[in-house]
Amino acid sequence: MHITSDNPSTKMIGANESLVSIVIPTYNEKENVVPIIHNLHSVMQKINYRIIFVDDSSPDGTAAVIRMMANSYPVELIMRPRKMGLGSAVITGVNSTSSPFIVVMDADLQHDPNLVSIMVEKLTAGFDLVIASRKVQGGRVVGWSPERKIISDFATYLAHLFVPRAKNIKDPLSGFFAFKRDILRGVSLESRGFKLLLEILAKAHYKRVCEVPLVFRERRTGKSKLNLNEYLLFILLLISLAKYK
Template identity: 45%
Template structure:
């Protein structure tokens, strides 16, 4: 069993969560040899100084990105700083429980290429979410399943809490935007096996949520970008053209059969069925 792991944690103005996060990780990973790589988007809230202080006691370091921003790109950059072959990705806000990390790592050691902390498998869930937030989350997953077919067997492709083998992203040309780095990896990474591990997404107790309308729009742009880069956009357009042409042929034959054929209005259903069969 490989117990050498790297944790890549993107941050922006999460100073109040850093110390409890590092402490809980230390307790959860007492049996592991690990490193924590904080990828900070130039928070200027004391995060950098705090992490440097904590590094005297814990295996944690910080990389401050002064010219770039964005959670997903911070994670991609973090892969380059991670030393180990098992890489954990999680948020700094403690909504991803550090105590679940060993279960995710275990799934990797048992053969999975990607282990996803999932809110939507049995045993998982979301604490304190409003009905609107649940609908938005489910809707985002539905969009992913609709436009990115290779994610359909994964119940929580939107999760930001997961573990990968380095080989999954080693040769991948990752160019994400927004927050959903897992989608990028699922679509462009080199993997065969995915396991979903249940966890309870808990309510943030410190700091402010980064979710806003811009992030929602960025998600839609990311979906479109992935469709372009993976060929799914062409496939979708072809599907629409074929389906649309079938509808046009069907309507045309239906009109001919009802207006010029021997079918009367009473026979409309028969005409529709016949034209549909001809179109097919």
């Protein structure tokens, strides 16, 4: 196990770098860490992978559980001194690895770990960016209220309206995606809020993108991280990305 602080000069790069790094930001996800590691390991045993957890000093003991699991699984932990946001946590994890393939997913078990191997296969087949999509055929959301579905659809509409490079992507606001790290060469990500995929769609150097169906289920434990501040950051992100064609 590697434990490091949130220091831009600190890299976890070695001669035996994994083919796939799975970056998972955490804040108060103690109950979800063990099942997500077990589930990922069951589908990734034939692939050289590692899981990079980026924890914002969760008060519930999330980091202690990650440390324990790292004794038996290819798990690494990056500890940050305070709650600094989902988007910046993902960027910290991405910057910590030189793996050619990177997967980003949440720790709340709403993202199906079984899709990770499928997404990696798509990258191997030549796609640059693979999105787990709630909005393609076969994908859906389970357990949302009608009001939340309306908000999600409106946010997607705004993403298509403001970000030209996202207009052909059915679910540009997904938090579950995989990409070749080369598409970020020379790209500066600002991590405003939690919609990092939208920023990647606007700025990155990719040619082939595909979406695979995701059944997005209700959170089993813990609380949603969405709040008014995140929605405000989303609006600011849209405005900042409108210039990218």
